[in-house]
Amino acid sequence: MDSRLTAGNNPVSVPSTALENLRQFAEHFIPASLLANEMERFRAMTIVGYAMLNLLMVFVCIPVLMLLRMDWQNNLIGITALAMLGFCAHASLKTLRRTASTIIAGNVTIVIMFTLVFLASYITGGLTGSPFNIFLTFIPITACLLAGFHTGMFWSCLVLFLQSFGVYAERNALNAPIQVLGSNVEQAFTTLAPVIMLMISALVALAFEWINQELTSRLDKERRRLSYKAAHDPLTGLANRQELQSCLAIAINTARLNKGKLSALCYLDLDGFKPINDTLGHKAGDEVLKVVARRLLSITRSSDFVARFGGDEFAVVLTGAASREDLLPVLDKIINTISEPVIIDGREVQVRTSIGVSLCPGDSEDEHQMARQADLALYEAKKTKNTYRFYGDISQRIEYLHQHT
Amino acid sequence: MLERITTTIGRLIPDDLTPGSNEYTRGVIFLTVMLINLLFCLFAYSWIIFATDLDPHARSVAFRVITVILVVYCVALLVLKKRQSIPLAVNIMMAAILGSVLYSVWVSGGINGSPISALVLISSLLAFVLGGMKTGLAWTALAMAGYWLQFFLEHTLLPPPPSLLDGQSLRQFQDAIPLAATLMSVAAIMVYEHLNKRLRTALFDERHLYAFQAAHDTLTGLPNRESFHQSVQLNIEAADISNKKLALVYMDLDGFKPVNDVHGHHAGDVVLQAVSRRLQSVLRGADTVARLGGDEFAFLFCGYESREHLERSLRKIIESVEEDITVGGKTVVNVSASLGVAIYPDDAMTFDKLCRHADMAMYSAKKIHKSGQQAPAWQFFHEQAQG
Numbered sequence: 001m002d003s004r005l006t007a008g009n010n011p012v013s014v015p016s017t018a019l020e021n022l023r024q025f026a027e028h029f030i031p032a033s034l035l036a037n038e039m040e041r042f043r044a045m046t047i048v049g050y051a052m053l054n055l056l057m058v059f060v061c062i063p064v065l066m067l068l069r070m071d072w073q074n075n076l077i078g079i080t081a082l083a084m085l086g087f088c089a090h091a092s093l094k095t096l097r098r099t100a101s102t103i104i105a106g107n108v109t110i111v112i113m114f115t116l117v118f119l120a121s122y123i124t125g126g127l128t129g130s131p132f133n134i135f136l137t138f139i140p141i142t143a144c145l146l147a148g149f150h151t152g153m154f155w156s157c158l159v160l161f162l163q164s165f166g167v168y169a170e171r172n173a174l175n176a177p178i179q180v181l182g183s184n185v186e187q188a189f190t191t192l193a194p195v196i197m198l199m200i201s202a203l204v205a206l207a208f209e210w211i212n213q214e215l216t217s218r219l220d221k222e223r224r225r226l227s228y229k230a231a232h233d234p235l236t237g238l239a240n241r242q243e244l245q246s247c248l249a250i251a252i253n254t255a256r257l258n259k260g261k262l263s264a265l266c267y268l269d270l271d272g273f274k275p276i277n278d279t280l281g282h283k284a285g286d287e288v289l290k291v292v293a294r295r296l297l298s299i300t301r302s303s304d305f306v307a308r309f310g311g312d313e314f315a316v317v318l319t320g321a322a323s324r325e326d327l328l329p330v331l332d333k334i335i336n337t338i339s340e341p342v343i344i345d346g347r348e349v350q351v352r353t354s355i356g357v358s359l360c361p362g363d364s365e366d367e368h369q370m371a372r373q374a375d376l377a378l379y380e381a382k383k384t385k386n387t388y389r390f391y392g393d394i395s396q397r398i399e400y401l402h403q404h405t
Numbered sequence: 406m407l408e409r410i411t412t413t414i415g416r417l418i419p420d421d422l423t424p425g426s427n428e429y430t431r432g433v434i435f436l437t438v439m440l441i442n443l444l445f446c447l448f449a450y451s452w453i454i455f456a457t458d459l460d461p462h463a464r465s466v467a468f469r470v471i472t473v474i475l476v477v478y479c480v481a482l483l484v485l486k487k488r489q490s491i492p493l494a495v496n497i498m499m500a501a502i503l504g505s506v507l508y509s510v511w512v513s514g515g516i517n518g519s520p521i522s523a524l525v526l527i528s529s530l531l532a533f534v535l536g537g538m539k540t541g542l543a544w545t546a547l548a549m550a551g552y553w554l555q556f557f558l559e560h561t562l563l564p565p566p567p568s569l570l571d572g573q574s575l576r577q578f579q580d581a582i583p584l585a586a587t588l589m590s591v592a593a594i595m596v597y598e599h600l601n602k603r604l605r606t607a608l609f610d611e612r613h614l615y616a617f618q619a620a621h622d623t624l625t626g627l628p629n630r631e632s633f634h635q636s637v638q639l640n641i642e643a644a645d646i647s648n649k650k651l652a653l654v655y656m657d658l659d660g661f662k663p664v665n666d667v668h669g670h671h672a673g674d675v676v677l678q679a680v681s682r683r684l685q686s687v688l689r690g691a692d693t694v695a696r697l698g699g700d701e702f703a704f705l706f707c708g709y710e711s712r713e714h715l716e717r718s719l720r721k722i723i724e725s726v727e728e729d730i731t732v733g734g735k736t737v738v739n740v741s742a743s744l745g746v747a748i749y750p751d752d753a754m755t756f757d758k759l760c761r762h763a764d765m766a767m768y769s770a771k772k773i774h775k776s777g778q779q780a781p782a783w784q785f786f787h788e789q790a791q792g
Contacts, residue, residue: 039605128580134523137587144594152598156591163584171580187517194522195552201526201590202545205533208597209541215604216427222611229618241670242623278764281757311699372669379666 026052029093031100038218042211043102047146049207050109051089058082058089070185077123077180081116088112106147110155114139118162124186126177127167131189136163138200145204233308235286236293244307244315248367251305251317255360262321263360266331267374268296270312270338271352271385284344288351291342299337300330314353315374324359324390331355331388339386354381355388363391410440417482419489427600432491434596435535439478439498446475463569466512470505477501495535499544503528507551513578515565516556520578523586525552530593622696624674625681633695633703637756640707641749650709651749654719654783655763657771658700658726660740672732676740683725687718703763709748712785719744719783743771744783752786762786 023045027035030044065078088109096105117139121130136159144152170177181189231243239247251263270292277285289312296306296314305317316334321327339352356378358370373391381389414436422429449471453464477497485494506524513519528548533541559565570578620632628636637653644651658680665673677700684694684702691707704722709715726742745767753759763786770784 038608128576133583134586137523137526137583137590140587141590141594144591144598149598152591152594156587159587160584163580163587167580167584171576190517190522191556194525195549197523197586198526198529198545198548198552202529202533202541205530205541205593205597206538208594208601209533209538212427212597212600212604213538215601215608219604219608219611222608222615226611226615226618229615230623234619240623278761281761283757368669368671375666375670 029096031097033100034096034102038215040102042214043106043146043148044096046207047092047096047102047105047109050142050146051092053203054085054089058086061085068185068188070182074180074182074185081120084112084116088116103147103151106143107151109146110139110143110151113142114155114158123178123180124189125179125181126174127162127170129177129179131186131193133163134193134197138197138204141201141204145207233310236290236308238293238297238314239305239307241307241309244305244309244317245367247305247307248317248370251319252360252365252367252370254319256365258320260322261319262323262327262362264318264321264327265358265360265370265374266316266318266334266388267356267371267378268314268316268334268338268353269378269382270314271354271382273312273351276344276349276351280344280347280349284349287344288342288349292338292351292353295337295340296334299333312351324362324392327357331357335386335388352386354378354385356381356391357388358391414440417485419485419491421489422491427604428491430600430603431535431537435491435495435498438531438535439482442498443475443478446471446478460569466569470508474501474505492536492540495532495540499528499532499535499540502531503544503548503551507555511555511559511565512568513570514568514575515559516552517559518565518568520570520575520582522552523582526586527589530590534593534596625678625696627681627685627702628693628695630695630697633693633697633705634756636693637705637759640705641756644707644749649707650751652704652706652709652715653747653749653759653763654704654706655745655747655760655767656702656704656722656726656742657767658702658740658742659771659774660738661700664732664738664740668732668736668738672736672738675732676730676738679730680726680740683728684722687721687725692718703760715746716781716783719746719781723782741774742782743767743774745770745786746783747786 026045026048029048029051030041034040034044061078061082065075065082068074068078070078091112092105092109095108096102099105117132117135121127121132121136124130124132127133139159140152140156143155179186231239233240248265251265255261255263270288273285273288276288289308292314293306293308296316300306300316300318303319305319307315307317309315318327318330321330334355335353339350341348341350343349356374356376358364358373358377360370363373364370377389377391377394380394381387414433417436418429418432422432449467453459453467453471459467478501481494481497481501484497485491503525506521506528510516510519510521510525513521516522525548529541529545532544536544568575620628622629637651640651643649658676661673661676664676677696680702681694681696684704688694688704693705695703697703706715706718722744723742726740729737729739731737745763745765747753747759747762747766749759752762766784766786770782773784774782
């Protein structure tokens with residue numbers, strides 16, 4: 001395919017295969033209705049990721065629990081906690097499947113996690129003394145990530161309430177808290193808690209960053225698609241008139257900078273297109289236009305510019321010709337190639353083209369002027385059909401006509 | 406006051422960032438965080454000076470820490486102004502924050518005794534919010550490394566000094582730090598939500614615009630052939646159900662080509678735009694007009710009742726087209742129109758056939774018009790077929 005046709009349809013950056021595999025694995029757990037919506041898809045993915053992380057935690061923590069060599073009571077508590085983590089993973093995935101709602105699945109996850117953290121801190125020194133207290137911080141941020149902003153704000157309020165009034169009540173009104181941990185275990189947890197928190201918050205931030213980057217790249221793609229769309233004719237994929245104007249300005253500039261080189265604006269109008277459209281229908285006409293566009297692209301160089309105006313009018317901007325004579329073979333080739341027969345639905349049809357050419361420098365150095373001149377030259381060429389006319393050859397006659405009518 | 410702050414912040418942000426981009430927002434957040442921290446430092450200074458019951462040793466430690474932080478912040482601001490680089494300034498600020506947190510942990514009883522340890526997580530979150538993925542990961546790793554290094558040093562070479570906090574203030578810190586950590590992380594998440602929301606809205610708008618552009622002609626903003634096809638199809642289905650008739654009308658401008666040739670393509674564009682505007686204002690709610698390309702337009706009249714009724718609309722259309730059009734401020738040009746009408750289901754049953762019939766009727770209208778006969782500028786397909 002010609003690069004001038006595909007310029008705007010930029011390929012999406014292909015993600016690395018490991019990430020791609022992970023994504024596919026995660027999508028396996030997500031109902032199809034959620035995959036359709038962008039934000040819901042992100043949320044569902046984070047819920048699945050979170051569940052996987054919980055399962056991983058369970059498998060990592062079992063050997064840790066063995067290494068700590070606590071008494072049977074503490075071991076029981078630890079195993080219960082890990083069982084709850086596993087249950088949390090299972091419940092969130094199952095709810096996601098069943099309800100196809102990230103808000104419900106996210107809330108289920110958060111309720112279980114909150115219960116776990118709250119119970120853990122309750123039996124290890126309460127809100128005022130437990131090393132697990134700091135884990136309450138991660139409830140609101142994960143809620144925000146898994147179930148959206150409003151859910152996140154609800155859990156923030158709850159946790160902030162616990163961390164202020166709950167602490168006040170415990171210090172002043174309630175009994176001394178329970179402490180089941182031995183002092184060295186407590187110390188180990190005190191050391192580990194900030195690090196675990198650091199990791200969790202980094203993961204949450206990472207997830208948000210990922211969503212952010214994904215959205216940015218999508219927006220970028222969308223913008224490029226739109227600007228491509230605005231500059232191109234949807235039927236043939238050629239540039240449209242607006243795009244031609246800016247390109248013509250560049251071509252004029254090129255001609256100005258490179259002394260001795262010509263830029264040429266050629267207007268093309270198909271001869272015999274209207275009958276095809278009328279007898280064989282619009283679809284056949286469109287097919288012919290597509291064929292003509294493809295042929296024009298194939299015979300011009302990639303530095304030349306081809307545009308369609310709508311209807312059966314085309315324009316070609318040729319640059320870098322040394323003289324007028326240099327252009328003649330190209331114009332001949334255009335005329336010959338276009339008049340080759342086109343086969344539509346098994347029927348052979350033929351269109352021809354008339355070309356009007358305006359040169360820069362020579363005829364004009366102004367885009368609008370050149371467009372007018374090319375149009376007038378085309379009008380002249382149309383009288384004979386299947387040929388080209390240079391504005392320079394007809395200008396005297398046109399001026400004469402203008403003066404006498 | 407608020408305005409003055411925002412303008413100051415705006416002036417400090419490097420010029421090459423475009424307002425509204427992610428980097429710009431991050432720059433604003435960075436400067437806001439900086440501003441809040443500076444205010445906090447000043448507040449802490451006055452607290453040190455005026456709180457009389459402070460232990461003199463604690464006072465001198467606090468004084469030193471805050472001074473160092475202030476100096477580093479000023480350096481960061483200076484770097485931002487001179488080098489115009491937000492990432493560098495962010496890294497300098499992060500160094501100050503992580504350093505001060507680790508130092509405060511050390512003087513308040515070491516890793517195991519200090520209530521401040523939890524604040525290490527803030528350095529990670531803040532780095533993510535201010536600097537993005539790479540900066541965030543880097544500072545998370547650094548915070549982790551710093552934490553374990555300190556832990557290791559405390560247990561081998563460098564036992565921490567006796568804590569500056571006594572029983573009372575230790576309890577206060579123990580109660581307040583988790584609260585502060587929650588507040589800060591919620592703030593970070595709110596920033597992310599804000600960024601994401603803006604991106605989502607932009608994406609939504611962009612898609613809408615795309616869909617609109619795909620269905621409309623760029624020059625005049627009228628629906629294009631494809632979307633006209635769709636609406637005709639829908640109306641045909643509706644007409645079948647309610648047993649109504651539709652009128653599909655083709656219109657071609659007369660005298661448009663000379664305008665294009667004499668005054669240039671730009672003038673032609675102005676004429677097309679003016680005509681489209683007028684056509685839209687003439688039509689009633691359910692009826693549609695589309696531009697098929699070039700100087701061809703098409704109308705769909707829902708609920709065709711009688712010939713007279715439709716002719717009234719057609720007359721209005723022609724009158725609106727024939728009004729003078731001013732091009733480029735002074736030149737006045739005139740165009741007229743020829744119309745061809747095809748009725749569904751009388752003339753044809755499909756969109757393509759309706760179009761072809763309306764087109765044929767329009768051609769015969771044009772021919773009559775050009776031959777100079779006094780006749781209305783429209784033709785009905787079924788009459789033309791008979792005649």
